[in-house]
Amino acid sequence: xxxxxxxxxGSEEVRxxxxxxxxxxxxxREAMALLYRRTSAKLYGICLRVLGxxxxxxEVLQETYVTVWRKASAYDAGRASPVTWxxxxxxxxxxxxxxxxxxxxxxxxxxxxxxxxxxLAPELIDRARDGHRLADCLAELEEKSAAAIRAAFLDGLSYxxxxxxxxxxxxxxxxxxxxxxxxxxxCLER
Amino acid sequence: MSTRPPLNAEExxxxxxELAMGLLDGDERAEAESLAGRDHDFRAAxxxxxxxxxxxxxxxxxxxxxxxxxxxxxSRIAPTASNxxxxxxxxxxxxxxxxxMNLWRGYSVATTAIAASLALILVARPGPPPAxxxxxxxxxxxxxxxxxxxxxxxxxxxxxxxxxAAAAGMAPAAGHAHELWLIPAAGGKPHPMGIVSAVxxxxxxVPMPMAGDVREGATFxxxxxxxxxxxxxxPTGPVIARxxxxxx
Numbered sequence: 001x002x003x004x005x006x007x008x009x010g011s012e013e014v015r016x017x018x019x020x021x022x023x024x025x026x027x028x029r030e031a032m033a034l035l036y037r038r039t040s041a042k043l044y045g046i047c048l049r050v051l052g053x054x055x056x057x058x059e060v061l062q063e064t065y066v067t068v069w070r071k072a073s074a075y076d077a078g079r080a081s082p083v084t085w086x087x088x089x090x091x092x093x094x095x096x097x098x099x100x101x102x103x104x105x106x107x108x109x110x111x112x113x114x115x116x117x118x119x120l121a122p123e124l125i126d127r128a129r130d131g132h133r134l135a136d137c138l139a140e141l142e143e144k145s146a147a148a149i150r151a152a153f154l155d156g157l158s159y160x161x162x163x164x165x166x167x168x169x170x171x172x173x174x175x176x177x178x179x180x181x182x183x184x185x186x187c188l189e190r
Numbered sequence: 191m192s193t194r195p196p197l198n199a200e201e202x203x204x205x206x207x208e209l210a211m212g213l214l215d216g217d218e219r220a221e222a223e224s225l226a227g228r229d230h231d232f233r234a235a236x237x238x239x240x241x242x243x244x245x246x247x248x249x250x251x252x253x254x255x256x257x258x259x260x261x262x263x264x265s266r267i268a269p270t271a272s273n274x275x276x277x278x279x280x281x282x283x284x285x286x287x288x289x290x291m292n293l294w295r296g297y298s299v300a301t302t303a304i305a306a307s308l309a310l311i312l313v314a315r316p317g318p319p320p321a322x323x324x325x326x327x328x329x330x331x332x333x334x335x336x337x338x339x340x341x342x343x344x345x346x347x348x349x350x351x352x353x354x355a356a357a358a359g360m361a362p363a364a365g366h367a368h369e370l371w372l373i374p375a376a377g378g379k380p381h382p383m384g385i386v387s388a389v390x391x392x393x394x395x396v397p398m399p400m401a402g403d404v405r406e407g408a409t410f411x412x413x414x415x416x417x418x419x420x421x422x423x424x425p426t427g428p429v430i431a432r433x434x435x436x437x438x
Contacts, residue, residue: 018389022355032267036260041252044259049250058259062266069267077389080241087247088240095212099219131245138246149211153246158215159208181207182200188242 013038017082018075025073032069039083040065043090050094050156060097064090095156137187145180148173206235210243330410332433340431341386343370343410344438350401352383354392354410361388362414369415371425372400375407385419386412408435 017038023031043064047057067089075085138146148166151157157165163173197205208214209222226233332341343354354370362368368388371380381400386392396404413420414427 015389022391029264029267033260033264036263040259041254042250044255045250045253046247048253054256058256061255061259062262065263066266069263077387079237080244084241084244084247087250088244091247092212099212099215131248134242134245150246152211152213153243154250156212159213160215162213177208177213178204181204184242185203185207 014081014083018077021068021072021075021082021085024069025075032065035068035082035086036065039086042083043086046087046090047094049154050091050098056097057094060090060094064093067093091153091156098156099158133188137184140187141180141183142176145176145183148177149180149184152177202232203235206232207239210236210239327438328404328406328435329438330433330435332410332412332431334431341410341412341433343433343435345396345404345435347401347404350396350398350404352392352394352396352404354386354394356386356388365417366414366427367417367419368412368430369419369425371411371413372403373409373411374403375405375409380411380425382420382423383410385415404435406435406437409433410435 020031020035047060051057163170328345330343341356345352367385370383411432413425413429
């Protein structure tokens with residue numbers, strides 16, 4: 001099954017998955033099975049892309065869903081669609097694995113489960129969730145900046161990885177990415 | 191690293207982006223994570239960047255995981271002595287609630303799904319065991335005039351925990367919010383109970399003085415309000431659903 005986050009946004013599927021997450025938070029195994037059936041291919045695809053290794057991707061997939069089982073109550077429908085929340089969790093766990101750390105420190109808490117007194121402006125989230133907008137903004141960047149940002153986010157490459165891959169000094173790579181991020185932020189938040 | 195001068199606002203935001211992207215490694219990463227752990231604004235910046243960049247994950251093609259993955263997950267989330275939930279002796283009111291929930295099935299598939307998840311929430315919460323027989327769970331099916339149930343409120347007097355779930359299609363229009371009100375059985379001014387989300391079940395703990403009014407015969411109602419709720423403390427917009435609290 002193909003789960004396109006943008007196609008699902010605001011749809012019945014989002015509600016179903018959000019309801020499943022709420023049931024999972026209450027200890028409902030059937031809801032957990034449904035959630036897994038409908039999202040695991042997407043999450044496994046993400047793990048596989050970052051890790052490039054089936055055995056490791058499967059382990060991280062398992063860790064992700066076990067974490068979902070324990071922390072589903074942290075999901076806040078006001079902040080992210082269920083698939084986005086799950087996808088980011090899988091990606092962060094895969095990156096933790098890649099960086100050689102088996103016990104990540106509060107990756108989800110830091111990334112998505114931010115303190116209740118700092119809600120993101122809803123309009124900001126809505127805009128940020130808009131994949132087309134992100135694609136348009138990435139297209140406005142210098143090619144080398146956009147490519148580096150994409151490789152970092154999708155393939156899990158670190159600064160040294162990217163510098164080695166492009167055969168440029170580390171400070172050069174940092175400035176490509178930072179320049180790109182500043183322009184990206186200007187475009188996304190305008 | 192530790193001798194680095196303090197970061198200016200721009201550097202901090204870029205560091206938040208780098209952490210969100212996973213670009214950092216080793217000490218740099220540990221430092222940024224420690225900052226996220228203690229600095230609320232920095233944590234919010236990491237979340238904002240994550241939300242900005244997450245749509246990129248749309249591009250990743252799904253791949254079916256090996257069938258063994260689910261079995262492994264299933265066994266890792268299997269009940270253990272410490273997390274047995276549904277097999278605990280179910281208080282009789284929960285059983286009744288479930289039966290009642292079956293009756294609701296006629297309303298709509300979406301409402302039934304919510305009802306089922308509410309039953310599970312009730313079963314799942316550990317709660318003080320002896321209380322339920324003394325203080326039965328109360329349920330209010332909130333609906334528009336003669337319409338199907340649109341929101342379900344479930345209240346457990348023993349824990350003073352209120353759970354409100356909305357049926358599908360109950361999202362407020364842009365720029366508005368749905369606010370929950372309690373109208374005491376004896377009548378009088380509605381008490382504001384907070385904004386309810388249309389998506390996730392809303393869980394709230396009713397504070398003590400007000401909890402006395404959440405009892406059989408009291409009414410819950412939902413009104414349309416500005417995003418931050420009624421500015422006056424009484425409903426200012428139309429009431430779109432209401433329902434009396436009854437024993438489950």
